[in-house]
Amino acid sequence: MKPxxxxxMCREKEVKAIDLRFVDFLGSWxxxxxxxxxxxxDVFEDGLGFDGSSIRGWQAVNESDMLxxxxxxxxxxxxxxVLPTLSMICNVQDPISREDYSRDPRxxxxxxxxxxxxxxxxxxxxxxAEAEFFVFDDVRFDQNAHEGYxxxxxxxxxxNRGRDEKPNLGSKLRHKEGYFPCPPADQLMxxxxxxxxxxxxxxxDVEAQHHExxxxxxxxxxxxxxxxxxxxDQMCLYKYIVKNVARRHGKTVTFMPKxxxxxxxxxxxxxxxLWKDAHPLFGGSGYAGLSEMxxxxxxxxxxxxxxxLAITNPTTNSYKRLVAGYEAPVNLAYSQRNRSxxxxxxxxxxxxxxxxxxxxxxxxxxxxxxxxxxILMAAIDGIQNKFHPGPPLDRDIYDLPPxxxxxxxxxxxxxxxxxxxxxxxxxxxxxGDVFTEDVLATWIRFKREQxxxxxxxxxxxxxxxxxxxx
Numbered sequence: 297m298k299p300x301x302x303x304x305m306c307r308e309k310e311v312k313a314i315d316l317r318f319v320d321f322l323g324s325w326x327x328x329x330x331x332x333x334x335x336x337x338d339v340f341e342d343g344l345g346f347d348g349s350s351i352r353g354w355q356a357v358n359e360s361d362m363l364x365x366x367x368x369x370x371x372x373x374x375x376x377x378v379l380p381t382l383s384m385i386c387n388v389q390d391p392i393s394r395e396d397y398s399r400d401p402r403x404x405x406x407x408x409x410x411x412x413x414x415x416x417x418x419x420x421x422x423x424x425a426e427a428e429f430f431v432f433d434d435v436r437f438d439q440n441a442h443e444g445y446x447x448x449x450x451x452x453x454x455x456n457r458g459r460d461e462k463p464n465l466g467s468k469l470r471h472k473e474g475y476f477p478c479p480p481a482d483q484l485m486x487x488x489x490x491x492x493x494x495x496x497x498x499x500x501d502v503e504a505q506h507h508e509x510x511x512x513x514x515x516x517x518x519x520x521x522x523x524x525x526x527x528x529d530q531m532c533l534y535k536y537i538v539k540n541v542a543r544r545h546g547k548t549v550t551f552m553p554k555x556x557x558x559x560x561x562x563x564x565x566x567x568x569x570l571w572k573d574a575h576p577l578f579g580g581s582g583y584a585g586l587s588e589m590x591x592x593x594x595x596x597x598x599x600x601x602x603x604x605l606a607i608t609n610p611t612t613n614s615y616k617r618l619v620a621g622y623e624a625p626v627n628l629a630y631s632q633r634n635r636s637x638x639x640x641x642x643x644x645x646x647x648x649x650x651x652x653x654x655x656x657x658x659x660x661x662x663x664x665x666x667x668x669x670x671i672l673m674a675a676i677d678g679i680q681n682k683f684h685p686g687p688p689l690d691r692d693i694y695d696l697p698p699x700x701x702x703x704x705x706x707x708x709x710x711x712x713x714x715x716x717x718x719x720x721x722x723x724x725x726x727x728g729d730v731f732t733e734d735v736l737a738t739w740i741r742f743k744r745e746q747x748x749x750x751x752x753x754x755x756x757x758x759x760x761x762x763x764x765x766x
Contacts, residue, residue: 402525411673
């Protein structure tokens with residue numbers, strides 16, 4: 297879509313407002329709105345100003361002026377605004393140099409896609425992301441000087457089997473038994489259908505929706521793979537739609553990886569494949585129908601996985617999901633069909649077009665632009681340096697004898713450990729100036745100062761269970 301077509305769309309849809317959106321350093325959508333009359337063709341070239349110092353991890357106050365430059369191909373009519381509103385994703389630029397801003401995550405993703413082309417390996421990276429989430433009926437949480445707690449509730453949760461609901465109609469989901477039950481056990485089918493239909497209305501190619509394994513409203517909506525930057529754009533829109541449809545139904549959604557103790561957490565299994573001249577490059581005659589290039593890409597992802605997780609699993613809560621059991625991919629191995637490996641080769645089809653690597657570690661708390669870019673850079677490094685992943689592990693890793701399991705590399709046990717790996721292993725991200733030293737240093741510093749250290753300073757509720765009577 298070109299600028300003139302966007303203006304024509306505004307007239308056709310009787311749009312009254314333009315919502316300009318961009319993603320901050322950590323992955324949350326930000327926005328501000330202008331009257332439709334202020335959107336002229338030159339805005340797509342000249343941009344509109346905003347204060348970059350008020351965005352997490354961005355500009356200093358003495359360098360605050362920045363520009364938002366709308367991307368016309370991302371235009372969509374907002375399905376939730378009362379006033380007819382058209383939203384567009386924006387690139388961020390420096391107003392003086394007019395260069396793309398190095399800390400803009402979308403810019404990092406665009407550079408990764410361009411770097412792939414410059415290597416000659418491939419011209420397109422396709423990404424498919426399976427984001428899981430929880431739908432709750434009620435959430436309360438706080439942390440202050442004298443108390444710290446969270447309280448979640450869901451009408452379908454196992455813990456409500458005995459609640460007086462006047463009447464309680466049963467059909468509660470037991471822990472770990474939420475995968476694919478029909479209504480009335482699945483109480484969220486109509487809600488997910490509303491989410492699915494809204495996504496389709498907004499141009500997202502939806503493949504399926506279903507309940508996920510956990511009790512208490514864990515869900516998944518699968519969307520068709522797209523080119524890397526477009527997939528990251530769509531994941532931001534995906535989250536926006538899911539959260540707002542839930543709110544419209546009087547419910548709340550979280551993409552927090554591990555909100556419930558003792559049940560499965562939410563991942564974002566990420567599929568990657570490379571193509572050149574519209575030809576798939578990951579299909580071949582090797583293990584699980586993979587090409588040699590695909591195996592090298594897999595080797596790069598596994599080799600750099602401990603550092604990658606600092607970006608793909610970027611919260612302290614992420615590592616409460618990455619624990620043994622709960623279908624969590626804590627073992628850095630690969631396999632066909634085997635979901636206990638961190639990298640899986642789906643075997644639903646033998647067609648070369650479907651051959652891809654599924655990296656199962658990422659979770660939906662990540663910034664999709666940075667996560668997808670980092671995974672691609674690890675794959676490129678594996679291809680360039682011919683990092684073979686070694687033999688596959690096709691047995692159920694969770695049932696391996698302890699002496700064998702000890703030889704399988706593990707994911708980092710904490711965000712702090714993952715950040716340490718990123719400090720030691722980041723050269724592959726710096727190639728082609730995709731991730732800069734400044735971006736990585738800012739990321740590591742922000743995570744330590746704003747997340748890890750505040751968590752370390754505060755008493756944890758479970759410490760009272762362990763130590764109050766000391």
